[in-house]
Amino acid sequence: MRFDYALVHLTYTIPPAILLSVLHAPLCTRRDLYKIVFLVTIAVLSTIPWDSYLIRTNIWSYPPDGVIGLKIFDIPVEEVFFFVIQTYNTSLLYLLLSKPVLHSVYLVKEEKGRSRWKYIKLLGQLGLALVIKKGIEYVRAGGRHTYLGLILVWAVPFLWMLWALAYQFLVNLPWTSTLVPIALPTLYLWIVDTLALKRGTWVIEQGTKTGWTLWPGLEIEEAVFFLLTNCLIVFGLVAFDNAVAVLDAFPAHYPHFSGLPSPVTLVRALLLPAQTYDDDRILGLQQCVARLRAKSRSFYLASSVFQGRLRIDLIILYSFCRVADDLIDNAKDPAEARQWVQTLKTYLDLCYGGPTKTADGREIAARDPNQGPATQHIMQHFPPDTQLTLLLLPTDRLAKEPLYELLKGFEMDLQFTASSPSGPIKSEADLDTYGARVAGTVALLCIQLVMYHYPGNTSEATAQRLMRAGHDMGIALQYTNIARDLQVDALNTRRVYVPPAWLKKEKLTAESFITGITKTSPSSSSASASGASDQDAFFMKKLGALRSRLLDRAFAFYDRSKSAIEELPVEARAPMRVAVESYMQIARELRRPGGFVVKAGRATVPVWRRLWVAWRALCGPVGAGGGR
Numbered sequence: 001m002r003f004d005y006a007l008v009h010l011t012y013t014i015p016p017a018i019l020l021s022v023l024h025a026p027l028c029t030r031r032d033l034y035k036i037v038f039l040v041t042i043a044v045l046s047t048i049p050w051d052s053y054l055i056r057t058n059i060w061s062y063p064p065d066g067v068i069g070l071k072i073f074d075i076p077v078e079e080v081f082f083f084v085i086q087t088y089n090t091s092l093l094y095l096l097l098s099k100p101v102l103h104s105v106y107l108v109k110e111e112k113g114r115s116r117w118k119y120i121k122l123l124g125q126l127g128l129a130l131v132i133k134k135g136i137e138y139v140r141a142g143g144r145h146t147y148l149g150l151i152l153v154w155a156v157p158f159l160w161m162l163w164a165l166a167y168q169f170l171v172n173l174p175w176t177s178t179l180v181p182i183a184l185p186t187l188y189l190w191i192v193d194t195l196a197l198k199r200g201t202w203v204i205e206q207g208t209k210t211g212w213t214l215w216p217g218l219e220i221e222e223a224v225f226f227l228l229t230n231c232l233i234v235f236g237l238v239a240f241d242n243a244v245a246v247l248d249a250f251p252a253h254y255p256h257f258s259g260l261p262s263p264v265t266l267v268r269a270l271l272l273p274a275q276t277y278d279d280d281r282i283l284g285l286q287q288c289v290a291r292l293r294a295k296s297r298s299f300y301l302a303s304s305v306f307q308g309r310l311r312i313d314l315i316i317l318y319s320f321c322r323v324a325d326d327l328i329d330n331a332k333d334p335a336e337a338r339q340w341v342q343t344l345k346t347y348l349d350l351c352y353g354g355p356t357k358t359a360d361g362r363e364i365a366a367r368d369p370n371q372g373p374a375t376q377h378i379m380q381h382f383p384p385d386t387q388l389t390l391l392l393l394p395t396d397r398l399a400k401e402p403l404y405e406l407l408k409g410f411e412m413d414l415q416f417t418a419s420s421p422s423g424p425i426k427s428e429a430d431l432d433t434y435g436a437r438v439a440g441t442v443a444l445l446c447i448q449l450v451m452y453h454y455p456g457n458t459s460e461a462t463a464q465r466l467m468r469a470g471h472d473m474g475i476a477l478q479y480t481n482i483a484r485d486l487q488v489d490a491l492n493t494r495r496v497y498v499p500p501a502w503l504k505k506e507k508l509t510a511e512s513f514i515t516g517i518t519k520t521s522p523s524s525s526s527a528s529a530s531g532a533s534d535q536d537a538f539f540m541k542k543l544g545a546l547r548s549r550l551l552d553r554a555f556a557f558y559d560r561s562k563s564a565i566e567e568l569p570v571e572a573r574a575p576m577r578v579a580v581e582s583y584m585q586i587a588r589e590l591r592r593p594g595g596f597v598v599k600a601g602r603a604t605v606p607v608w609r610r611l612w613v614a615w616r617a618l619c620g621p622v623g624a625g626g627g628r
């Protein structure tokens with residue numbers, strides 16, 4: 001039938017393309033489109049001459065009644081479409097699986113001389129060179145090894161070159177973004193090919209094939225072809241990501257890089273000697289990512305939809321906030337905690353104090369690696385695992401005021417004492433101020449980074465509106481945080497953030513609140529608790545009422561600020577929605593009538609729901625009321 005080959009596409013290649021496109025659409029970035037177009041173009045241009053040769057030399061043929069008849073250089077259009085759709089599908093699978101990966105942390109500085117990496121690179125090159133040699137022998141010998149030889153001599157030199165450029169990434173990246181996007185489409189195409197060969201949709205001529213099969217109906221040449229072409233696509237994408245990772249990670253080498261790199265820039269980045277990589281920056285980024293991953297599932301998920309240098313800066317900012325908060329929170333006593341606040345203030349003073357002058361009149365930057373005063377302060381006063389984060393914080397892109405204000409927020413935490421469990425929170429306004437200091441400030445810093453990386457044409461008025469709304473959104477998140485941690489805070493640190501007037505309305509004081517929490521059995525820590533005593537149930541009701549009031553206030557701040565997200569530069573809108581919605585989902589879980597899931601004493605969002613929320617946020621603005 002004339003449409004046999006077209007039917008193969010309609011049945012087997014187009015449906016996965018549609019499915020993958022739908023899954024990828026909300027995550028799609030300009031860089032993704034660029035990669036796909038780049039790869040498809042190379043795939044088509046490099047395959048046409050080879051395939052055309054196979055057809056013209058009768059190694060490969062198509063029954064004339066199985067194709068519609070349109071040809072490009074003797075290749076049926078259905079076959080050309082195959083190159084496009086296979087590259088498209090494998091690329092989309094790779095892109096989807098690679099979203100969580102921050103590529104820059106997989107770069108490795110190589111030592112001069114005999115580094116392990118030198119041998120890994122050589123070993124790979126040698127292995128691939130031997131395969132090319134075998135391919136050449138097969139082609140020379142002709143006969144039944146011809147087709148296999150032609151596949152090897154065509155595909156493996158490209159693989160050799162890509163390996164030489166991107167061996168670090170090919171070895172280091174998680175297998176989910178290398179092996180899986182090769183193995184899944186290969187297996188799938190092996191099955192499709194078995195069916196197509198059986199139906200006679202395409203034919204490998206006798207005489208030029210080995211006759212070996214991988215399984216009945218699947219010629220070894222076909223198996224090798226699909227494996228190698230998927231390797232080519234994934235190796236190509238990995239090399240692209242390797243280049244972009246170099247460009248993103250090292251502003252010192254590429255101060256003005258942003259957006260879409262030209263092919264020349266990509267190759268230059270890949271050719272930057274790995275000995276010149278800044279390993280402190282790589283290690284610092286690795287620590288920041290590990291911290292984010294361990295400490296916040298919401299922001300870790302959100303970080304995967306930000307891109308490039310903005311993503312890197314946000315992760316460093318998170319790490320800085322976390323480090324500062326933890327140093328103060330985990331201090332052995334209030335005096336040590338105060339000392340940390342002071343040490344952090346000195347750090348900010350030094351970072352924002354501008355360059356200093358040496359005796360001989362030379363200017364030294366605050367974080368000069370050797371003599372910078374901020375660097376020396378960091379090395380002398382902070383724990384080793386926090387030092388790189390402090391060195392990396394992009395203070396040149398952040399106003400100092402929100403950072404000092406954040407420290408003031410942490411100082412408020414120090415006013416909670418055993419004898420004063422309400423600490424500085426005397427009223428609802430105090431709680432707003434606290435939220436503004438510890439979270440409104442963080443929002444301002446995040447927005448500053450967005451505007452730095454996507455300057456666009458945001459007017460001054462819009463920028464002011466964004467700052468105000470962001471500030472309120474930070475407060476919304478902080479109210480959610482307090483509502484979630486009501487019990488943990490009371491039990492572990494004897495802190496009650498609820499305003500005394502709210503407690504009074506429930507006939508409680510901060511002290512009786514803590515006693516109530518301490519007495520309540522652990523089984524009643526979820527709203528759905530069953531088997532709790534009457535007294536427990538009575539207390540849980542009060543707890544529920546207080547939590548509900550905190551959440552009302554969280555949603556009030558959220559509702560008034562969420563529309564401003566749509567005024568952010570377009571590149572940051574969807575990721576920012578994901579960040580906010582992932583966190584606000586905790587508030588929605590706390591409101592769930594059937595109760596919420598508790599892990600380590602805290603309400604948590606089940607993984608599948610977390611992903612669903614992120615997905616919806618990526619697709620567009622969340623409806624009015626935010627689906628409370």
Ligand SMILES: CC(C)=CCC/C(C)=C/CC/C(C)=C/CC/C(C)=C/[C@@H]1[C@@H](COP(=O)(O)OP(=O)(O)O)[C@]1(C)CC/C=C(\C)CC/C=C(\C)CCC=C(C)C
Nearest residue numbers: 296302303317318321322439443469470473477478481564
């Ligand atoms: C995607 C990404 C990596 C974002 C990074 C966001 C970031 C820098 C977060 C810092 C978080 C942090 C550790 C702050 C220290 C103070 C603190 C504890 C604040 C609370 C965060 C909760 O984190 P977590 O639950 O992990 O903390 P604990 O375990 O309880 O210690 C906060 C609730 C504040 C977080 C506030 C924000 C991230 C601001 C959100 C607002 C925006 C991003 C602006 C939105 C824009 C408009 C225009 C509305």
